Amino acid sequence: MKKTFKLIDLDCANCAAKMEAAIKKLDGVTDATVSFMTQKMTIEGDDARFDDIVKEAVKVCKKVEPDCEVVIK
Structure with missing residues (x-):
């Protein structure tokens, strides 16, 4: 499953890079991107564990x- 989330108040590109690196290390994540420019986070991971x-x-x-606030629809 792959989903994109809006981020509110992400202050710098360095923080976005740190978030992206940490999310990629989470169990069940196959790919992740955090964009400071678009203020969005995309996570791709295991369907069964996606909510976790x-x-x-x-x-x-x-x-x-x-x-920083993550908007979960």
């Missing part, structure tokens, strides 16, 4: 950038 992967990714984002 998204929750973990949100935690990672908060750890790197506490002010």
Whole structure:
């Protein structure tokens, strides 16, 4: 499964790179991109665990950038 999420208040490209690297290390993730320019995060991962992967990714984002909010539709 592959989904894109909008990010609010992502402050710098360096933070986006840190988030992307950390999300790629999560169990079940096959690919991830975090774009500072478009303020979007795309996660591709295991269908059966996708909800858990998204929750973990949100935690990672908060750890790197506490002010950043991930919009989950």
